[in-house]
Amino acid sequence: MSRIVYVNGAFVAEAEATISVFDRGFLMADGVYEVTSVLDGRLVDFAGHMARLERSLAELEMAAPAGREELESIHRELLARNGVTEGLVYMQVTRGAADRDFLYPDGAAPSLVLFTQSKPLIDTPAAARGLKVIVLDDIRWGRRDIKTVQLLAPSMAKMAAKAAGKDDAWMVEDGFVTEGTSNNAYIVTRDGAIVTRDLSHSILHGITRAAVLRLAREAQMRIEERPFTIAEAQDAAEAFVTSASSFVQPVVEIDGTALGDGTPGPVARRLREIYVSEALKSAV
Known part of the structure; x- marks a missing residue:
């Protein structure tokens, strides 16, 4: 079964996932990320990861792509769709797509990408x-x-x-x-x-x-x-x-x-x- 990922508002098969070639995460590494571990299908230290995400975004003067409740909902939906009981959820937020320039763009919508990895974490x-x-x-x-x-x-x-x-x-x-x-x-x-x-x-x-x-x-x-x-x-x-x-x-x-x-x-x-x-x- 193809892994389902989340890209800018849509849950899609990973082979069908796309993002702009002008995304500043690709052009400038202008983005942040978090990775949350999953045990028994549940999220570990999730509040801490969300707090750090908010801090990282603030330090880079980057807009949040969604609130905590929506981000948690996306995490849970991804776990359910991919049947992950033990593993990781990666979330990346970039400043979004804009014509190439070193200056931060005005009005760019942030890009949000999430994907899961099923893997053993306890017995390794x-x-x-x-x-x-x-x-x-x-x-x-x-x-x-x-x-x-x-x-x-x-x-x-x-x-x-x-x-x-x-x-x-x-x-x-x-x-x-x-x-x-x-x-x-x-x-x-x-x-x-x-x-x-x-x-x-x-x-x-x-x-x-x-x-x-x-x-x-x-x-x-x-x-x-x-x-x-x-x-x-x-x-x-x-x-x-x-x-x-x-x-x-x-x-x-x-x-x-x-x-x-x-x-x-x-x-x-x-x-x-x-x-x-x-x-x-x-x-x-």
Whole structure:
């Protein structure tokens, strides 16, 4: 059965979906996106994703294509039409179609595209074995807090990791880790503190990050929001990443240095267990 996608007001088969060649998302990467995980056919952390979407749109002075209720309705209709019980919903909003110009166009209607991916999120090989990451210079633009569709630099980094026979990359700027290619990065110090970079323009304000830190605090785990170096990470007891598509994912090797015994650590495993349990209870 052909996957059904949503494009500017219509649910259509993906093979029939079209968008203007003058869309600024295509011409200028002038757009933002969100990805919401789906468990048991329900949306995880949906309110948080909608709040971040609204922030991204505001930062780029871009009009919203629809209100929260309508966007939620579109998400649910897509899940129903595609029979998705576990997976992801991607939503992209661009400034719309206009003649090519660096200046923002007047009066362009924003474009709205959504599609689903059915895939396992809870029981995955990567969660069981952990990730091995390389280290690369962070070459992305300076407003990583805006979740834009300009993902070429992360894509290049993922390809570099693949060429090195590893799973992903952690990016470094001014001597400190910013984040992973598509996730927030954490270490667990030898005395048990969970360390992750503090919020700023340098990193994405992860929705899963916020949920995991809240759950960690509720579990009486110690949190330090501050920059850390690769040397500190390689000396850590364990490490992990978080994202909507991977939840809490252990990291077992950083630039050739194994952490601990080279297997997922207890803090990462416990946080993944807590997060999945909470997500299953709170999904809408």
